[in-house]
Structure formats: C-alpha cells, structure tokens
Amino acid sequence: MESEITTDASTYVGRFAPSPTGPLHLGSLVAAVGSWLDARRHGGRWAVRIDDVDRTRAVTGADATILRSLEAHGLTWDGPVVYQRERDEQYAAALQRLIDAGHAFPCACTRRELRAVARHGPAGMIYPGTCRDGLPPGREARSWRMRAADMTLEFEDRRLGRQRVAMAAEIGDFIIRRGDGLFAYHLAMAVDDADLGVTDIVRGADLLIATAPQMALRDALGLHRPRHLHLPLAISTAGTKLSKQTAAPAVDDAQASRNLVTVLAILGLSAPKELAGAPPGELLAWAVDHWAPAALPEGDIRVA
Known part of the structure; x- marks a missing residue:
C-alpha cells in the first residue's frame, strides 16, 4: 500500500x-x-x-x-x-492494468436485477457478488467492477480524523466502467x-x-x-x-x-x-x- x-x-x-x-x-x-x-x-x-x-x-x-x-x-x-x-485513453489503460492484475471483473447485472437483491450501505447498493467468480451461463458482460478486498481501509482526514471503511461490507465491488460504456467517476x-x-x-x-x-x-x-x-x-x-x-x-x-x-x-x-x-x-x-x-x-x- x-x-x-x-x-x-x-x-x-x-x-x-x-x-x-x-x-x-x-x-x-x-x-x-x-x-x-x-x-x-x-x-x-x-x-x-x-x-x-x-x-x-x-x-x-x-x-x-x-x-x-x-x-x-x-x-x-x-x-x-x-x-x-478528453481522457478516455488514460482511463482505458488504467482499466486494463486492473484487469491484468486480477482486480477487476466483468459484470452482466442490470440495476433492476441488483435492486431486487442487493442490500444497501453508506454509498448505496452493495453488489451481491453475482458475477464475481465468472459470468452466469448465457450472460454477456455489461460493465466492469473493482473487487472490494475483505479489509478495512484507513485514511486520515485533516478535519474529521481517522476514517475506517470495511471495503467488502460497506462498499462492495464497485463499478469502474458502466454498462453504457462510459468510465465511472471513481476510476476517472x-x-x-x-x-x-x-x-x-x-x-x-x-x-x-x-x-x-x-x-x-x-x-x-x-x-x-x-x-x-x-x-x-x-x-x-x-x-x-x-x-x-x-x-x-x-x-x-x-x-x-x-x-x-x-x-x-x-x-x-x-x-x-x-x-x-x-x-x-x-x-x-x-x-x-x-x-x-x-x-x-x-x-x-x-x-x-
């Protein structure tokens, strides 16, 4: 780190x-x-x-x-x-690095499907892991997600002090390239x-x-x-x-x-x-x- x-x-x-x-x-x-x-x-x-x-x-x-x-x-x-x-080329290169390192995986899920089963955390819906170990049979990838490690990420905020976030439990696997082909906010x-x-x-x-x-x-x-x-x-x-x-x-x-x-x-x-x-x-x-x-x-x- x-x-x-x-x-x-x-x-x-x-x-x-x-x-x-x-x-x-x-x-x-x-x-x-x-x-x-x-x-x-x-x-x-x-x-x-x-x-x-x-x-x-x-x-x-x-x-x-x-x-x-x-x-x-x-x-x-x-x-x-x-x-x-003007920076899609840089985002695409970063996404490929994450894919090559095993940090990203393709996802076939739609928002409608996720709303029916996902629980909610501080940042919204928490991905239930449907495609984490491979796409379901007969489904094609729509988006790419970042794997949320089962760890507590810590950082210091200069006003709010020490922050601790349980990545898997509170954030989950989050989108880094959307279903419409646009790169996601966090990656950019x-x-x-x-x-x-x-x-x-x-x-x-x-x-x-x-x-x-x-x-x-x-x-x-x-x-x-x-x-x-x-x-x-x-x-x-x-x-x-x-x-x-x-x-x-x-x-x-x-x-x-x-x-x-x-x-x-x-x-x-x-x-x-x-x-x-x-x-x-x-x-x-x-x-x-x-x-x-x-x-x-x-x-x-x-x-x-």
Missing part, C-alpha cells in the same frame, strides 16, 4: 473539479474557495478540472459559466483547464488526480464516502495517496445540502464580494467589517493569511 503524501510548499498541488451540470451555487463555491485557500496558504498550485466523464449529465455551456464564476470571485487557477471527456477521479500530481484534495464532506473506493483504486494502480480535507457543507434552512439536485440557486457573480463573505463565514473565517465591501482579491488575500483548517466548524452550516 502506498503511503500518504507528505506535503510542503514546493510540492503542494490542489484542485477543484466541478461537474458541468449547471452553474456554481453557494455549496460548490464553498468547496472552490476552501481548496483555493488551502493551496495558496501552502504556496502551492491550484488546478481546475471539469469532471465531465458522464457525458449524459453535462449541460452545454455550463463549464464556461463555472469558469467565469471562478474568475469573478478571484479564484485564479494554474495551468490549462483539464476536461475528462483516481487517474486524473494522479496525472495532475494532486497532493491534497479539499472538497465537501458529502464526498467523504467516495474516498475509500478512490483510495482502493490508487492502491491497486500503485498511485500515491493524496491527503484529504472534507469541508463542512452549506445546508438550507430545511436541513438539505445546497446542490443542483436540490435546486440551489446559482451564485450571482455581480455580488462576488458578498458571496465570499458568506463563504468565508461557513469556513470559520469572519472577515473584519472594513473588508465587507472590499474587492474579491482583498478578501481572499486576508483569508489566505488567516486560513486555519483546525478552526473549521465541526458540523454543517445553515444558510438563509
């Missing part, structure tokens, strides 16, 4: 990886600002990747809208923007982060559950493990996470400074009153100087 990276200012690489399914909302802006601040505080690089491996969900023009919002809020990035839709994420040289992943706590399968893939492919920091979520007054699925409104780029004050408060940073109307660059410069992950709120934050 590869050890987690020890990061210093000369090697730090962070990233923000939005899916182009709509414009930035306040919840996604929290993740962007948190990851940007952590990178800049370390004197490191901050990359932007458009996670459009799932072409079926991508909205035309959403990527450009997201990039304009980042710029409006002073969140400059380093290097060219990376698009997952692990390969892309490695190719970007990412040392630190800073993202919302809703993605904590995605960390273990992505770690398992990195281990199987011989890739380094980045450090992780899962940020508190912005939730509505009704207690639901702000997301595209809950119809969270897009951030107003014309109110970038006001948005940043709100986001910084969610991240445990109360900007001084004299900066309330300051341009985004001044607010972010202050925030970099005061960024302290240890001071992040313990729970999620309700916003009006």
Whole structure:
C-alpha cells in the first residue's frame, strides 16, 4: 500500500473539479474557495478540472459559466483547464492494468436485477457478488467492477480524523466502467488526480464516502495517496445540502464580494467589517493569511 503524501510548499498541488451540470451555487463555491485557500496558504498550485466523464449529465455551456464564476470571485487557477471527456485513453489503460492484475471483473447485472437483491450501505447498493467468480451461463458482460478486498481501509482526514471503511461490507465491488460504456467517476477521479500530481484534495464532506473506493483504486494502480480535507457543507434552512439536485440557486457573480463573505463565514473565517465591501482579491488575500483548517466548524452550516 502506498503511503500518504507528505506535503510542503514546493510540492503542494490542489484542485477543484466541478461537474458541468449547471452553474456554481453557494455549496460548490464553498468547496472552490476552501481548496483555493488551502493551496495558496501552502504556496502551492491550484488546478481546475471539469469532471465531465458522464457525458449524459453535462449541460452545454455550463463549464464556461463555472469558469467565469471562478474568475469573478478571484479564484485564479494554474495551468490549462483539464476536461475528462478528453481522457478516455488514460482511463482505458488504467482499466486494463486492473484487469491484468486480477482486480477487476466483468459484470452482466442490470440495476433492476441488483435492486431486487442487493442490500444497501453508506454509498448505496452493495453488489451481491453475482458475477464475481465468472459470468452466469448465457450472460454477456455489461460493465466492469473493482473487487472490494475483505479489509478495512484507513485514511486520515485533516478535519474529521481517522476514517475506517470495511471495503467488502460497506462498499462492495464497485463499478469502474458502466454498462453504457462510459468510465465511472471513481476510476476517472483516481487517474486524473494522479496525472495532475494532486497532493491534497479539499472538497465537501458529502464526498467523504467516495474516498475509500478512490483510495482502493490508487492502491491497486500503485498511485500515491493524496491527503484529504472534507469541508463542512452549506445546508438550507430545511436541513438539505445546497446542490443542483436540490435546486440551489446559482451564485450571482455581480455580488462576488458578498458571496465570499458568506463563504468565508461557513469556513470559520469572519472577515473584519472594513473588508465587507472590499474587492474579491482583498478578501481572499486576508483569508489566505488567516486560513486555519483546525478552526473549521465541526458540523454543517445553515444558510438563509
């Protein structure tokens, strides 16, 4: 198993990886600002990747809208923007390595079949192992799955502490190439982060559950493990996470400074009153100087 990276200012690489399914909302802006601040505080690089491996969900023009919002809020990035839709060759090579090493197996099951028999875990349906030892007679492969080892995978989160996930019991054999031929999120994420040289992943706590399968893939492919920091979520007054699925409104780029004050408060940073109307660059410069992950709120934050 590869050890987690020890990061210093000369090697730090962070990233923000939005899916182009709509414009930035306040919840996604929290993740962007948190990851940007952590990178800049370390004197490191901050990359932007458009996670459009799932072409079926991508909205035309959403990527450009997201990039304009980042710029409006002073969140400059380093290097060219990376698009997952251009990287199928890299994902295919990684899949073949997993197949050759015996970590992946073909699966004939449909979601309808699995819903009838699968039990549920923290990440959703847990695969019952139908095709693990070979395809049933007369069935053809639809997808490819990663074998979940019967082990407890452990990693340290910089905010939430030591995490332990029983891979077989809690995650199960998970999809790495879908039935429609598209590569799955976990595989794309692990390969892309490695190719970007990412040392630190800073993202919302809703993605904590995605960390273990992505770690398992990195281990199987011989890739380094980045450090992780899962940020508190912005939730509505009704207690639901702000997301595209809950119809969270897009951030107003014309109110970038006001948005940043709100986001910084969610991240445990109360900007001084004299900066309330300051341009985004001044607010972010202050925030970099005061960024302290240890001071992040313990729970999620309700916003009006």
